[in-house]
Amino acid sequence: MGSKDIALIAHLMRRAGFGATYEELEARDAKGYEATVEELLDPDSYGVPEFDEFIPARFYPAYEWPTAPTHPQANVVYHLISSPRPLHEKMALFWHMLFATSDAKVNGNHQMLQQFHMFREYGLGDYRDLLVRVAKDPAMIFWLDNNENHTDAPNENWGRELLELFSLGVGMDGHLNYTEDDVKAAARAFTGWTMSYRIPGLAYLWGFEYKEEDHDDGEKVFLGHRGRFNGEDIVDIIVQQPATHRFIARHLYNFFVADEVQVAAWKDTPPRDPDAVNAIAKAFKESGYEIKDTLRFIFNSDFFKDERAWFAKVKNPAEVVAGTMRLVGEYKEPKPGLTLLAWEMGFQSQELLNPPSVEGWHYGQEWIDSGSLVRRVNLMADNLGDATKPGTRYIIDRLASRGGMSPEELVDGCLEIMGYIRLESETRQEYIDYVKAEAGSEVKRGVSKKEVQAFEQLVTNVLRHIASSKEYQFC
Amino acid sequence: MAKEPVLVVLQLSGGNDYLNTIIPYTNPLYKDYRKVVAIPDDQVVPLDNEYGLHPAMAPLKRFWDEDKMAIIHGIGYENSSRSHFRSMDIWHTCEPDKVGTEGWVGRAIKAVDPRKDNVLTGVNFGQGLPRAMMAPGVPVASISNIQAYGVLTGITDEEQRTKALERFSRVYSPAIGHGPVMEYLSNTGLDALKGADILKIAPQKYSSSVEYANNAIAKKLRGIAMVHLADLNTRLFYTQHSSFDTHASQLPWHEQLLKDCSAAIVDFFADLREHDASDNVVMIMFSEFGRRVRDNGSGTDHGAGGVAMVIGDRVKGGYYSEYPSMKLEDLQEGDLAPNYDFRGFYASVLEQHMGLDPTEIVGGNFEQLSFMKN
Numbered sequence: 001m002g003s004k005d006i007a008l009i010a011h012l013m014r015r016a017g018f019g020a021t022y023e024e025l026e027a028r029d030a031k032g033y034e035a036t037v038e039e040l041l042d043p044d045s046y047g048v049p050e051f052d053e054f055i056p057a058r059f060y061p062a063y064e065w066p067t068a069p070t071h072p073q074a075n076v077v078y079h080l081i082s083s084p085r086p087l088h089e090k091m092a093l094f095w096h097m098l099f100a101t102s103d104a105k106v107n108g109n110h111q112m113l114q115q116f117h118m119f120r121e122y123g124l125g126d127y128r129d130l131l132v133r134v135a136k137d138p139a140m141i142f143w144l145d146n147n148e149n150h151t152d153a154p155n156e157n158w159g160r161e162l163l164e165l166f167s168l169g170v171g172m173d174g175h176l177n178y179t180e181d182d183v184k185a186a187a188r189a190f191t192g193w194t195m196s197y198r199i200p201g202l203a204y205l206w207g208f209e210y211k212e213e214d215h216d217d218g219e220k221v222f223l224g225h226r227g228r229f230n231g232e233d234i235v236d237i238i239v240q241q242p243a244t245h246r247f248i249a250r251h252l253y254n255f256f257v258a259d260e261v262q263v264a265a266w267k268d269t270p271p272r273d274p275d276a277v278n279a280i281a282k283a284f285k286e287s288g289y290e291i292k293d294t295l296r297f298i299f300n301s302d303f304f305k306d307e308r309a310w311f312a313k314v315k316n317p318a319e320v321v322a323g324t325m326r327l328v329g330e331y332k333e334p335k336p337g338l339t340l341l342a343w344e345m346g347f348q349s350q351e352l353l354n355p356p357s358v359e360g361w362h363y364g365q366e367w368i369d370s371g372s373l374v375r376r377v378n379l380m381a382d383n384l385g386d387a388t389k390p391g392t393r394y395i396i397d398r399l400a401s402r403g404g405m406s407p408e409e410l411v412d413g414c415l416e417i418m419g420y421i422r423l424e425s426e427t428r429q430e431y432i433d434y435v436k437a438e439a440g441s442e443v444k445r446g447v448s449k450k451e452v453q454a455f456e457q458l459v460t461n462v463l464r465h466i467a468s469s470k471e472y473q474f475c
Numbered sequence: 476m477a478k479e480p481v482l483v484v485l486q487l488s489g490g491n492d493y494l495n496t497i498i499p500y501t502n503p504l505y506k507d508y509r510k511v512v513a514i515p516d517d518q519v520v521p522l523d524n525e526y527g528l529h530p531a532m533a534p535l536k537r538f539w540d541e542d543k544m545a546i547i548h549g550i551g552y553e554n555s556s557r558s559h560f561r562s563m564d565i566w567h568t569c570e571p572d573k574v575g576t577e578g579w580v581g582r583a584i585k586a587v588d589p590r591k592d593n594v595l596t597g598v599n600f601g602q603g604l605p606r607a608m609m610a611p612g613v614p615v616a617s618i619s620n621i622q623a624y625g626v627l628t629g630i631t632d633e634e635q636r637t638k639a640l641e642r643f644s645r646v647y648s649p650a651i652g653h654g655p656v657m658e659y660l661s662n663t664g665l666d667a668l669k670g671a672d673i674l675k676i677a678p679q680k681y682s683s684s685v686e687y688a689n690n691a692i693a694k695k696l697r698g699i700a701m702v703h704l705a706d707l708n709t710r711l712f713y714t715q716h717s718s719f720d721t722h723a724s725q726l727p728w729h730e731q732l733l734k735d736c737s738a739a740i741v742d743f744f745a746d747l748r749e750h751d752a753s754d755n756v757v758m759i760m761f762s763e764f765g766r767r768v769r770d771n772g773s774g775t776d777h778g779a780g781g782v783a784m785v786i787g788d789r790v791k792g793g794y795y796s797e798y799p800s801m802k803l804e805d806l807q808e809g810d811l812a813p814n815y816d817f818r819g820f821y822a823s824v825l826e827q828h829m830g831l832d833p834t835e836i837v838g839g840n841f842e843q844l845s846f847m848k849n
Contacts, residue, residue, distance in 0.1 A: 104560030347603030357574035365656045370667050371604030371617040382629035427646045470660045
């Protein structure tokens, strides 16, 4: 049993990471909510170890030198599951979903891994700094054709998506945030920002190269400012725009607090909680565009902590897969099967490092279709219902230690130890009725082998049911 | 009772090598360009004195002889993408110029069954849902193992599982007042449950004298046969075989693929014919692109123009469209230039076989070929 805050911490871990086991929740609860937030944001200051790259590199030959698309995907999945710094992984995923770049075109396993590393390393830092890094990222340059953006023949792809998807957004409160002329100006400013070519087919990374002679040095007018802007000047102007603060704030709200409508509708549809988004925008601006400070603001805000935000998001496939693996204690160490997990995410429609387009993945309800739902349910139910998994075993043993329980206490105990999961009353009753029918009005793990097995069977069935419920599709 | 038309889409993933599938064996350029991977004359299975089949496809020749196999030459689209993913997406969504998220088969399912009367109108054999079948609100059963399709398949005890599924059904019943997302989840869950429930009869009902091989594509086609023969009114089937991406070691690799596919296709139609259930079924085969004319010393790299095939009792056999010229000046960056838009191919099948208006499904009006009998 924890403090009154332990369920809140469970919510925080689901959002700021990929969930946490009951043991981890108790440990974090002992430190308290605010301290947990701080530890997630600033693990260096709290002695939280870094992910040890050496361990998986020893065991997976393709870990550092990926030769097929599933290799970097498996690398990322392993980080999501086992990193002691889950917020950094979650933010890397956030940026990957925002600055959506697809290996389908980049066709560079190494290169895509490099990009994800960048999001991990710089994802909690300065947004302005990150934008410049993204502008110089060779995968991004190639993806959005900026290597074809020349002073005598501009290509607007990067310039456009920078404004439309990565910073300002198309519009706000029903009006447009930029014009086609702004797009053209941005494109001109980024001429010359290209990649040094690699030898095709070999595992050498592209680098960033600035070609002065290919840069359009002329005067541009961008969002009302006039000057001989280069790429970084455009970024400086962009980050000052209220539209940028609002757009990034809304993305953070969507990812961390509650599912919004799809981005394409944001121009004309107000946020579901405009006050919250405005507050985040304000915090973002006042922090000097520091993501870490903005997240601190979010995690400590009432709109985040309020129980109405709990389970207000449909789990994305990363959360389904990595969350389940964390809960059942899988892949704490390298072992075969990571590629299958990466594939599984693909079958659930989120193939890492390969979003369907630069708009990224559709989220929320759109993660669910008749194909993905079956896979999600089966993955979660099969794992939670498998007593050979260390995490499932832990739940069984922990429950057993409570002695005799009523069916209600057993079901509620399962929900609690799974991480303070909530069910609708009808669903909960359904499972209580099951326990009552199977085991009567008092449940206890006995001593004989038969009783022990019966208890295990009962509990794993309850866990399986909870994991297959529609409520468990949310986090 | 008149049987409704059924379409089986067999996707050959990875870029099937057109030149070694339908071989222009009398064209001297063929051997000039392909010093290593050219199929020797004495191995080619001639269709006539210009073209022949890869030897591993010999079993399919019977369809050609019966006039039930159409070969669509030079298929593709303008500005061919040589990226697997992009090109396959284009074939799936009929959007060569922008990124699409809806699939042509998904739209076709909606056109066939707009009120969602049958959750099994469209069935995929494979894992996950191919984009070709994605369309908002369209249920598709995606079966990786027909003996074990459904939710909570991890419960091995049958009685337990039945009860668990009943519970699942109650838990997923729509409850008023829990919001649109929960409602959507409920509907999707119940559709999946309904589909699985209906599908389980398929392996139970199935009995056949045909012995399929024990490989991936044979299993998938056998699964499709099972569902078709179970009379569940499935109208659109989809499956794929891979990988045809023969950059190296093409000769043995391609041979194995074509061998497995050809045998599976023959067994599939034999199975259907045995049950008198083949005459309304048409199978189409396609790949996301063909491969380079010149080999790379071991295999071939990504190309452009490819070949599609159509097999079925209602098919008017023969060649359609034109084999692209292999002359250097006619190649597109070293590849066969496509001369027939794949959307016309889909449109032909959709209209002439499925009886649907293809315009919205393929996104426009494209030239059709008359490879279906009237």
